[in-house]
Amino acid sequence: MLGGRLRRAKGEIVNIFKKLFSPKNDSFEKFIATIDQIAEPAMHLLKNENDSFSKLGGMPNLGNDFNWPYHNGIPLAFICQLKLSEIANNCMADLPSKGLLFIFYIQDQSTWGFDPKDKGSWITLYLEDETLRAETEFPKDLDDFSKYKEKNISFNRIKTYPNWEDSRIEKLKMNDEEFAKYEEYKNSYFMNNPQHQIGGIPNPQQSAEMYNECQLVSNGIYCGDPSGYKDPRVPELLKNGNDWVLLLQIDSDDDCGMMWGDVGMLYFWIKKEDLRNKTFNNTWMILQCG
Numbered sequence: 001m002l003g004g005r006l007r008r009a010k011g012e013i014v015n016i017f018k019k020l021f022s023p024k025n026d027s028f029e030k031f032i033a034t035i036d037q038i039a040e041p042a043m044h045l046l047k048n049e050n051d052s053f054s055k056l057g058g059m060p061n062l063g064n065d066f067n068w069p070y071h072n073g074i075p076l077a078f079i080c081q082l083k084l085s086e087i088a089n090n091c092m093a094d095l096p097s098k099g100l101l102f103i104f105y106i107q108d109q110s111t112w113g114f115d116p117k118d119k120g121s122w123i124t125l126y127l128e129d130e131t132l133r134a135e136t137e138f139p140k141d142l143d144d145f146s147k148y149k150e151k152n153i154s155f156n157r158i159k160t161y162p163n164w165e166d167s168r169i170e171k172l173k174m175n176d177e178e179f180a181k182y183e184e185y186k187n188s189y190f191m192n193n194p195q196h197q198i199g200g201i202p203n204p205q206q207s208a209e210m211y212n213e214c215q216l217v218s219n220g221i222y223c224g225d226p227s228g229y230k231d232p233r234v235p236e237l238l239k240n241g242n243d244w245v246l247l248l249q250i251d252s253d254d255d256c257g258m259m260w261g262d263v264g265m266l267y268f269w270i271k272k273e274d275l276r277n278k279t280f281n282n283t284w285m286i287l288q289c290g
Contacts, residue, residue: 042200058150264289
């Protein structure tokens, strides 16, 4: 059943590409080889009609003795759980080949990741043991709107591409029509589904340089306005901005009742060294919306 859906999905991609690359679009076709060289693999989280451990929303399978996480007295909402051994082909360097990853974020969405004080308003919990656990009941003070609908997911390997701010795209000097085709090409891998992904290049709603923001804010610099960038520590800290990589991107999703700001996204970032060491408790989260 899943194989049939994947074949149909691949057929849809082929049809999209045929439309994009018909003779009238030859001017864009000359860029394909170049942009494919800078693409990065990712795993797209797709709706799965069959039961699976990996899911968005619902109740987490962390057992009856799990202490539900809070931040400043507010319960965190459960976002997703992922079984890493279900991913056939790792999509990012050093992502563990097995283990369970659980994501929580504060239910009132009062933190967006630009304030050092936001730390603790999300949790990325990694368990190396994949033993199945019972579902954990929601705390009584978790609002109903933060009890997201369960959506079982499977994983599909895709390519991800930079947005228009990236210097590698800017230097191609595409005209408006070519750039519009690039945007269609870039987004076609998601097949009009929510853009949930593991690894790869994020699809930013605002600034693309979230890795620099993670580096600064996690080191105590407020980035909610330009004043923080005047801190004398900024130049030295930014030398290591590329230490951060995208771990997980969670889109707004009607199926789950998830809405981040105004149809935005959550981006969970991790340092490369922490990923190698399977240390997931130092991630940084950024919320962006249009």
